[in-house]
Each structure stands twice: as C-alpha cells, then as structure tokens.
Amino acid sequence: MLRHHFQSYLDGVRREGRYRIFADLERDAARPPYARWRDGSNCRDVVVWCSNDYLGMGRHPLVIDAMVKTAQRTGTGAGGTRNISGNSHAVITLEAELADLHRKDAALVFSSGYVANEAALGTIGRLLPDCLILSDERNHASMIAGIRASGADKQIFRHNDLDHLETMLRHAGHFRPKVIAFESLYSMDGDIAPISRICDLAEKFGAITYLDEVHAVGLYGARGAGIAERDGVMDRVDVIEGTLAKGFGVVGGYIAADAVICDTIRSAAPSFIFTTAMPPAVAAAATQSVVHLKKSIAVRIAHWLQVDKTRRALRNAGIPMMSLESHIIPVPVGDPDLCREASTLLMEKFGLYLQPINYPTVPRGTERLRITPTPFHNDQMIEDLANALCEVWDTLGLRFEAINRAPMLHPHSFITGASQYSHRYAGANPL
Numbered sequence: 155m156l157r158h159h160f161q162s163y164l165d166g167v168r169r170e171g172r173y174r175i176f177a178d179l180e181r182d183a184a185r186p187p188y189a190r191w192r193d194g195s196n197c198r199d200v201v202v203w204c205s206n207d208y209l210g211m212g213r214h215p216l217v218i219d220a221m222v223k224t225a226q227r228t229g230t231g232a233g234g235t236r237n238i239s240g241n242s243h244a245v246i247t248l249e250a251e252l253a254d255l256h257r258k259d260a261a262l263v264f265s266s267g268y269v270a271n272e273a274a275l276g277t278i279g280r281l282l283p284d285c286l287i288l289s290d291e292r293n294h295a296s297m298i299a300g301i302r303a304s305g306a307d308k309q310i311f312r313h314n315d316l317d318h319l320e321t322m323l324r325h326a327g328h329f330r331p332k333v334i335a336f337e338s339l340y341s342m343d344g345d346i347a348p349i350s351r352i353c354d355l356a357e358k359f360g361a362i363t364y365l366d367e368v369h370a371v372g373l374y375g376a377r378g379a380g381i382a383e384r385d386g387v388m389d390r391v392d393v394i395e396g397t398l399a400k401g402f403g404v405v406g407g408y409i410a411a412d413a414v415i416c417d418t419i420r421s422a423a424p425s426f427i428f429t430t431a432m433p434p435a436v437a438a439a440a441t442q443s444v445v446h447l448k449k450s451i452a453v454r455i456a457h458w459l460q461v462d463k464t465r466r467a468l469r470n471a472g473i474p475m476m477s478l479e480s481h482i483i484p485v486p487v488g489d490p491d492l493c494r495e496a497s498t499l500l501m502e503k504f505g506l507y508l509q510p511i512n513y514p515t516v517p518r519g520t521e522r523l524r525i526t527p528t529p530f531h532n533d534q535m536i537e538d539l540a541n542a543l544c545e546v547w548d549t550l551g552l553r554f555e556a557i558n559r560a561p562m563l564h565p566h567s568f569i570t571g572a573s574q575y576s577h578r579y580a581g582a583n584p585l
C-alpha cells in the first residue's frame with residue numbers, strides 16, 4: 155500500500171505546526187455573529203470574528219427568502235451544464251444585475267470565484283497570441299492556477315510595486331499582448347492596490363487589466379461595486395472578477411467585462427462548459443443580495459462604524475495590526491504554533507472564533523489572526539475581543555504595540571474614497 159506516503163506528508167505538516175483543524179460550527183442566522191460550536195460532546199455558542207460574510211448578507215431575510223421561494227418553485231439543482239440544460243432564467247437575471255453593477259456590457263457566472271479566475275485567466279492567456287501575463291506577487295491561488303493553465307508567459311512583479319511593473323511592461327514592448335493581473339484588496343494583508351495608477355500604466359503600454367475584487371464587492375463604492383468604483387476607475391478596468399460568496403453572502407463567482415470577452419470565455423473555458431450550472435435558488439439569492447447592496451449604503455456605513463470601533467479598541471489595547479486601509483484587520487503573530495495556541499485559547503476560554511492563518515495561505519513566519527468585524531458585532535463584543543486578545547497576548551508572551559494616540563481616518567472615507575475627506579485630515583498620520 156502507498157498509504158505511508160500520505161501519512162508522512164501529514165506528519166510533516168503536523169511537525170511544522172500547520173496541520174489544519176476545522177472547527178465544527180453552525181452559524182445562527184437569527185443571532186449573528188453567533189455560531190454553535192461542537193467540540194466532542196460539548197456544544198456552546200461562540201462569537202465568529204473571522205467570517206468572509208462581511209456584511210452578514212448570508213442571513214439577510216430577503217436573501218434567504220429568495221433562495222427558499224425559488225427552490226420551492228424551480229427545485230434544488232440546475233439539472234445540468236448550461237450547454238445541456240440551457241440558462242436558467244435566474245442566472246440570466248443575475249448576470250444582467252452584475253453587468254449593471256460594474257457598468258460593463260456583460261457578466262458571466264461560475265461555480266465559484268476560484269473557478270472564475272481559473273477559467274477567465276486561463277482562457278485569456280491561452281487565446282491571446284504570445285501573451286505575457288504580469289502578475290502581482292501576492293495574487294490569490296486561483297489567479298495563479300488560471301495563469302498556469304493558460305500556458306502563457308508569466309512575470310511576477312513585486313507587490314503593488316509600480317516601478318517594477320513598468321519596467322516589465324517597457325521590456326515587453328508595446329505590441330506584445332499583455333495582461334496585468336492583480337487584486338484590489340489583498341485579503342491577508344488588508345492593503346489596497348493603486349488601481350488608477352496601474353490603469354495609467356496599462357494604457358501607456360497597451361495592456362489589458364484584470365482585477366480581482368473578491369474582497370471588495372458589496373463593501374466599497376456607492377453601489378458596492380468595489381474599490382474600482384470607489385476610486386472612480388471602474389470603466390478603466392477591462393475585466394472585473396468577483397465572488398458572490400463573501401460580501402454578498404451566497405456562493406458563486408463571476409466576471410464582468412466586454413461582451414466579446416465574456417462570450418469567448420463562455421465558449422472556450424472547460425471549467426465553465428463541463429460543470430453543472432449554478433442552481434436557480436442560489437442565483438436568485440445572490441441577485442437579491444446584489445440588488446439590496448446596490449441601494450443600501452446604510453449596511454456599508456454600519457459595517458464601517460464597527461470596523462472603526464474594533465480598530466480603535468485594539469489600538470488602545472496595544473494589539474498590533476498590520477494594515478488600517480481596509481475592513482480586514484490582520485493581527486501578526488509570526489509563529490505557527492503560537493498562532494494556533496492563540497486561536498485555541500480565544501475559542502476555549504473566551505468563546506471567540508478566530509481561525510489561525512498559516513502557511514501556505516501566508517508566507518512562513520508571518521502567521522496571523524485575521525479579524526473581520528461585521529455590522530452585527532456590537533460594542534460589547536468589540537470590548538470583549540480587545541480584552542480577550544490582551545489576556546492571550548499576556549499568556550503567550552506575544553509582543554504588544556506601543557500605544558498610539560494619533561488620530562485615525564474617518565470611517566466613511568473607506569467606503570466612498572479618501573479624497574472627499576482628506577482635507578479634514580491633511581497631514582494627520584493615518585494610523
């Protein structure tokens with residue numbers, strides 16, 4: 155038997171302290187952000203602090219209702235691939251809604267955001283003759299998979315480093331087809347790409363821009379279309395890729411782009427063609443979520459107020475934070491065992507769920523906790539989190555930050571763009 159090969163792989167992962175244990179959780183739709191946690195024969199409520207359902211849309215009554223009613227009307231599954239069973243009407247509606255969200259000609263829906271990146275980058279890179287893909291070094295695994303699958307040449311530029319990107323573009327020459335693949339919001343570091351300046355370079359050197367807005371859709375911009383909308387550059391990005399699973403709280407992925415690009419990927423990508431379509435009930439729920447967030451800036455503001463309060467509480471407690479540019483609050487630990495211990499203590503002693511983030515999700519030595527407040531985390535929960543982190547930091551001998559009393563940016567600036575507010579904070583340290 156070859157079983158020992160697998161066993162020795164797992165032993166290695168365990169030795170490195172990065173063997174992953176997934177908690178047994180059941181989210182409580184009636185009482186967000188609580189979930190029931192089962193640990194052996196014990197069962198208790200915990201506060202979830204690391205969900206990517208950033209706005210709690212996964213439990214929104216309108217979204218749940220759309221899913222339930224559509225399932226009752228049309229059944230649970232799609233009944234086949236789109237090639238075999240056609241388009242369900244709910245998916246057509248969803249694609250129209252997404253194209254409108256991003257102000258593009260068309261949109262195309264996939265089983266997940268991972269598949270969307272893999273299919274879109276794979277097809278674009280394969281069909282453009284002699285294509286060169288320029289990829290940010292922190293790009294998500296799904297983009298890397300797409301670039302690999304395309305067989306195109308790839309060059310990796312240093313994270314958000316425009317000089318490095320420009321050197322590569324210049325070196326490739328004006329006539330070679332080029333794609334710049336990057337994210338708007340890097341979810342493990344919580345930092346944001348200079349989209350406008352990347353578009354400047356793309357225009358100057360004749361490149362296509364491919365932007366993953368997975369962690370920003372629903373959350374940023376006046377209608378929740380993402381950072382490109384917030385920054386007023388959505389029309390300058392050629393392909394926008396997003397997920398329906400994070401801010402929108404359902405599941406599925408998509409691209410929004412020129413109709414010819416969408417039609418090409420529809421016609422050529424195996425991971426679009428050879429897999430069963432999204433169930434109509436899922437599409438209807440996602441549509442409801444997108445429609446709701448287009449008009450409800452109140453959800454985004456409620457979210458930002460709690461993000462802001464959380465950051466202030468952690469700062470006052472001296473808990474280190476890696477970035478304050480986005481709604482994601484990464485807290486560095488820097489060691490896989492301590493990171494797991496911190497997570498275990500938070501769960502077992504304080505009933506707070508914060509999954510440790512280890513290699514290969516982040517580089518070794520940069521292990522961290524990643525805090526994502528939602529509009530449902532109330533002020534008491536935020537205070538409890540700060541106190542619990544202090545105790546855990548003390549217990550494990552982790553490094554505290556010197557307490558910083560400089561003013562912080564107004565939370566609204568994160569949704570609507572800093573420029574409107576920057577005059578008020580001119581010269582202030584953004585920390």
Ligand SMILES: *Cc1c(COP(=O)(O)O)cnc(C)c1O
Nearest residue numbers: 266267268294368397399406407
């Ligand atoms: C989560 C994620 C994806 C994949 O989206 P899913 O819908 O979860 O498959 C793609 N890109 C980035 C940057 C992500 O973090």
